[in-house]
Amino acid sequence: MAVKRVVAVLALATSLLATSVLGEEQAKCGQASYYPSEYACYDNKTLCPITFSLPTKPCGGGCYSPEQYSCEDETIKDLPEATSPFTLTFSGVRKTFQNLNVKACGRYLAVGANARECHACTAAGGTNCGTYQNSTVLLPGGEMASDVPGHQYWYINPTDGILRYTEALAGNASLWNATIPGKEFAGQNVKVYENGLFTWTREDATTHWWMACLVTLPGGAVGTARSWRIYAPTYVNMERGDCELGRIFSKAVDRKAGVYKYP
Structure with missing residues (x-):
């Protein structure tokens, strides 16, 4: 990816988050003044933006995110894409x-203190349920780390951009057919970097961030039993007023850190 493109992407993310801490004092980087909450200063001469609390680094006249790129001979290059099962962390x-x-x-991926992590297992057929760590684990090819017959898949719903997963698809042709467009949509628009960013690409620009949108679970009054579901920042979703921006990171784990089934 060209340096100019990387800088443009970082500038977009920074502009969306450009709110300095109230009362924060400016610092000096060479002759330039800056807010330490918004920029990092290198060698007292180069400023690079901080996005989602994470500093970017200088390379070849531009700035890059070390969670997605490397700097080799002053050239920004992509990190390798993930080949291992992975968990996701929101920042x-x-x-x-x-x-x-x-x-x-419940077919959704969410974050927050009240976000639930669901798993199910049956010992029928000799399944050893004790071998699973029951964490939410995804595979780079679009599958969830589940062993239920028929498998389960994660995908971005093409109608509203929400990050979801399927139920087990064995023997359910109608569900399989309905899911395929979502799976393809995810495969075309999501890249996962090994122990790096989990990224989404919009048609006209590359973005490295997601949205967590507030949901009140059934039976909960406003302000209780709430979680934040994960959405891609489509143009429609960016008009919402109940969402927060953030980055998502992958961490390589063993496949058995997953579950037998995600209900």
């Missing part, structure tokens, strides 16, 4: 989101 402006795991339950 956003809201402090309560920092380093929280994305969890799967």
Whole structure:
């Protein structure tokens, strides 16, 4: 990816988050003044933006995210894409989101103190349910780390951009056919970097961030039993007023960290 494109992407993310801390004093980087909450200074001469509490680094006259790129001979290059099963961690402006795991339950992926992580297992057929760690684990090819016959898949719903997963698809042709467009949509628009960013690409620009949108679970009054479901920042979703921006990171894990089935 060209440096100019990387800088443009970082500038977009920074402009969306450009709110300095109230009362924050400016610092000096060479002759330039800057807010330390918004930029990192290197060698007292180069400023690079901080996005979602994570500093970018200088390379070849531009700035890059070390969670997605490397700098080799002053050239920005992509990190390798993931080949291992992985968990997801959300990092956003809201402090309560920092380093929280994305969890799967009820066909949705969500984050937050009240986000539920659901799993199910049956010992029928000799399944050893004790071998699973029951964490939310995804595979780079679009599957969930589940062993239920028929498998389960994660995908972005093409109608509203929400990050979801399927139920087990064995023997259910209509569900399989309905799911395929979502699976293809995810495969074309999502890249996962090994121990790096979980990214989404819009048709006209590459973005490295997601949206966590507030949901009150059934039976809960406003302000209780709430979680934040994960959405791609489509143009329609960006008009919502109940969402927070953030980045999502992958961490390589063993496949058995997953579950037998995600209900």
